[in-house]
Amino acid sequence: MTQAEIKLCSLLLQEHFGEIVEKIGVHLIRTGSQPLRVIADDTGTSLDQVKKALCVLVQHNLVSYQVHKRGVVEYEAQCSRVLRILRYPRYIYTTKTLYSDTGELIVEELLLNGKLTMSAVVKKVADRLTETMEDGKTMDYAEVSNTFVRLVDTHFVQRCPSVPTTENSDPGPPPPAPTLVINEKDMYLVPKLSLIGKGKRRRSSDEDAAGEPKAKRPKHTTDNKEPIPDDGIYWQANLDRFHQHFRDQAIVSAVANRMDQTSSEIVRTMLRMSEITTSSSAPFTQPLSSNEIFRSLPVGYNISKQVLDQYLTLLADDPLEFVGKSGDSGGGMYVINLHKALASLATATLESVVQERFGSRCARIFRLVLQKKHIEQKQVEDFAMIPAKEAKDMLYKMLSENFMSLQEIPKTPDHAPSRTFYLYTVNILSAARMLLHRCYKSIANLIERRQFETKENKRLLEKSQRVEAIIASMQATGAEDAQLQEIEEMITAPERQQLETLKRNVNKLDASEIQVDETIFLLESYIECTMKRQ
Amino acid sequence: MASRSGGRGHGRGQLTFNMEAVGIGKGDALPPPTLQPSPLFPPLEFRPVPLPSGEEGEYVLALKQELRGAMRQLPYFIRPAVPKRDWRRLPRELKIRVRKLQKERITILLPKRPPKTTEDKEETIQKLETLEKKEEEVTSEEDEEKEEEEEKEEEEEEEYDEEEHEEETDYIMSYFDNGEDFGGDSDDNMDEAIY
Numbered sequence: 001m002t003q004a005e006i007k008l009c010s011l012l013l014q015e016h017f018g019e020i021v022e023k024i025g026v027h028l029i030r031t032g033s034q035p036l037r038v039i040a041d042d043t044g045t046s047l048d049q050v051k052k053a054l055c056v057l058v059q060h061n062l063v064s065y066q067v068h069k070r071g072v073v074e075y076e077a078q079c080s081r082v083l084r085i086l087r088y089p090r091y092i093y094t095t096k097t098l099y100s101d102t103g104e105l106i107v108e109e110l111l112l113n114g115k116l117t118m119s120a121v122v123k124k125v126a127d128r129l130t131e132t133m134e135d136g137k138t139m140d141y142a143e144v145s146n147t148f149v150r151l152v153d154t155h156f157v158q159r160c161p162s163v164p165t166t167e168n169s170d171p172g173p174p175p176p177a178p179t180l181v182i183n184e185k186d187m188y189l190v191p192k193l194s195l196i197g198k199g200k201r202r203r204s205s206d207e208d209a210a211g212e213p214k215a216k217r218p219k220h221t222t223d224n225k226e227p228i229p230d231d232g233i234y235w236q237a238n239l240d241r242f243h244q245h246f247r248d249q250a251i252v253s254a255v256a257n258r259m260d261q262t263s264s265e266i267v268r269t270m271l272r273m274s275e276i277t278t279s280s281s282a283p284f285t286q287p288l289s290s291n292e293i294f295r296s297l298p299v300g301y302n303i304s305k306q307v308l309d310q311y312l313t314l315l316a317d318d319p320l321e322f323v324g325k326s327g328d329s330g331g332g333m334y335v336i337n338l339h340k341a342l343a344s345l346a347t348a349t350l351e352s353v354v355q356e357r358f359g360s361r362c363a364r365i366f367r368l369v370l371q372k373k374h375i376e377q378k379q380v381e382d383f384a385m386i387p388a389k390e391a392k393d394m395l396y397k398m399l400s401e402n403f404m405s406l407q408e409i410p411k412t413p414d415h416a417p418s419r420t421f422y423l424y425t426v427n428i429l430s431a432a433r434m435l436l437h438r439c440y441k442s443i444a445n446l447i448e449r450r451q452f453e454t455k456e457n458k459r460l461l462e463k464s465q466r467v468e469a470i471i472a473s474m475q476a477t478g479a480e481d482a483q484l485q486e487i488e489e490m491i492t493a494p495e496r497q498q499l500e501t502l503k504r505n506v507n508k509l510d511a512s513e514i515q516v517d518e519t520i521f522l523l524e525s526y527i528e529c530t531m532k533r534q
Numbered sequence: 535m536a537s538r539s540g541g542r543g544h545g546r547g548q549l550t551f552n553m554e555a556v557g558i559g560k561g562d563a564l565p566p567p568t569l570q571p572s573p574l575f576p577p578l579e580f581r582p583v584p585l586p587s588g589e590e591g592e593y594v595l596a597l598k599q600e601l602r603g604a605m606r607q608l609p610y611f612i613r614p615a616v617p618k619r620d621w622r623r624l625p626r627e628l629k630i631r632v633r634k635l636q637k638e639r640i641t642i643l644l645p646k647r648p649p650k651t652t653e654d655k656e657e658t659i660q661k662l663e664t665l666e667k668k669e670e671e672v673t674s675e676e677d678e679e680k681e682e683e684e685e686k687e688e689e690e691e692e693e694y695d696e697e698e699h700e701e702e703t704d705y706i707m708s709y710f711d712n713g714e715d716f717g718g719d720s721d722d723n724m725d726e727a728i729y
Contacts (some may be wrong), residue, residue, distance in 0.1 A: 016605045018612045056610045089597040093590070112601070112608060356583060357655045417550060511595050
């Protein structure tokens with residue numbers, strides 16, 4: 001774990017879970033797996049605090065535990081999982097686009113609470129939706145359950161590993177920590193629950209819920225006494241599936257930018273057909289025949305078979321090699337080269353960074369070196385058609401920032417510098433790693449700056465919150481406009497200006513974080529798939 | 535070391551590689567010497583690309599801020615406990631909980647404890663505790679508290695032992711302290727009957 005990653009994890013944990021959890025989490029990330037007592041001693045926190053912090057971390061899948069020999073339980077932190085906290089808004093928004101508000105709230109509850117049983121999720125979401133609906137309407141549990149089942153079917157939500165139900169064959173003492181197992185088949189198996197009920201408003205009590213006054217209340221109390229039917233079956237959000245979806249989205253939009261809308265639709269269809277059949281780390285999708293693709297095209301697209309074939313040929317011939325032809329049966333078998341696509345996306349990201357940071361001439365040189373793989377300095381000037389002095393300057397700038405590297409080829413065995421070829425080359429993997437590290441640092445800086453800005457204006461923020469609370473309470477009790485005006489004037493105009501500036505800055509910093517996280521996703525996916533290949 | 539100083543003497547200014555290959559030809563001006571550390575924020579040559587705006591961007595932004603606020607309210611956000619104070623510098627009556635465990639005193643004091651006064655003590659302790667709501671109590675710490683409450687009561691009993699004994703008898707001990715004073719006072723008023 002690099003220092004930048006650890007710093008970022010520390011900031012994220014502190015913002016979302018508080019300082020104690022942050023201290024324990026960062027300690028575990030730094031030192032690897034440790035038992036409970038050692039953690040307490042090393043960090044100097046009381047045992048109770050450590051226990052609470054570990055409970056929170058395990059609940060949110062940030063820390064895993066394992067029983068070692070002699071019954072010692074060791075805890076290990078997952079640094080990469082902590083960094084996913086940055087992406088939570090993106091997961092929730094994606095669910096919203098696919099499954100509307102109900103799905104959005106389901107995934108939000110699962111992410112905020114780590115793990116939940118299905119009945120708990122359904123109840124919470126129904127209550128929240130009922131809050132936002134008009135008076136008198138309530139959200140039915142059945143609708144929420146349906147959306148939940150759909151999410152599980154498309155693998156966006158999966159079951160957590162559960163306590164194994166062993167018949168007590170060994171009458172020894174129970175192990176200090178359960179070894180949770182999960183069966184592949186069971187991961188997406190929804191238990192048969194009949195959840196009957198409607199969402200409840202928080203403040204409604206008996207007045208608003210028309211038609212269910214006293215009959216509901218005794219039922220509600222008995223619900224608490226009945227054993228929950230799906231006790232022990234916990235669900236969590238399946239982040240890998242979301243990542244797969246993001247990757248597909250990126251590929252489709254890349255094709256749309258490079259060619260046109262129709263070809264992107266074809267690629268989207270192909271990806272959708274291989275969603276569940278292809279694992280997320282496969283280098284390419286299963287081969288799909290042109291006939292199958294034609295049948296699965298969305299209804300609105302009335303292109304003939306011949307046009308489809310032409311498009312497919314075009315895609316397969318494209319130098320970017322997103323789509324490849326793997327055979328001729330069935331009208332032509334086509335695959336999508338996932339790894340190649342990710343590599344192209346990562347390269348495009350690098351090119352874009354060079355362009356925005358150093359200018360378009362530098363970008364031209366960068367693309368040239370990428371194309372030629374190894375090239376001498378003299379040849380760079382000739383091919384790029386840039387004057388020698390500028391070209392040298394740009395090459396060295398990119399070299400010093402580690403976007404490029406030098407390859408030495410000696411002519412003589414004594415490696416004399418005057419008799420050695422120096423070739424410029426771009427190693428995409430190492431450049432991607434370098435850029436990823438810079439991204440982590442950038443986000444850490446953005447978060448720190450945002451916290452600094454908020455702290456600077458803390459007094460003003462508190463004052464404005466108080467004023468808002470006063471106005472709200474006065475409006476509730478029915479005050480005149482003149483009084484409200486007076487209260488509002490408690491915040492002077494320059495203070496209002498300051499608040500506006502603060503809000504704008506914080507929004508900008510937040511939006512930047514989200515943007516950098518998208519880059520991180522692309523780079524991490526590329527690095528992961530390249531490492532797997534090797 | 536010897537070779538280096540030797541090299542400095544003759545052949546000074548010669549580099550190991552051909553300067554022209556690097557790009558500094560003969561007679562070219564070298565870049566100006568750096569006299570101060572580089573500035574904290576290097577000047578930006580190119581302005582960054584504007585952030586994506588639009589419905590999606592704003593929605594995700596609002597989501598992010600909402601999530602941050604929501605997570606602070608959840609029970610998973612553990613707040614650090616208030617630090618312990620130095621009790622030597624504050625008046626003793628403000629001390630609510632005694633951190634030191636005084637288990638050894640329990641057995642000695644229990645039989646002497648009259649029921650009426652302990653109830654008063656418990657009430658005052660609880661009243662003071664509700665007043666000092668600043669410290670967030672943990673469930674395990676509450677158990678400790680209950681233990682310490684009992685110990686605190688016992689400790690207080692030890693301190694106010696005198697008064698307890700005195701209250702049993704309904705008169706202050708000093709009233710009966712020296713028999714001489716009592717006798718001396720009454721000698722002056724021989725006229726009044728002694729009840």
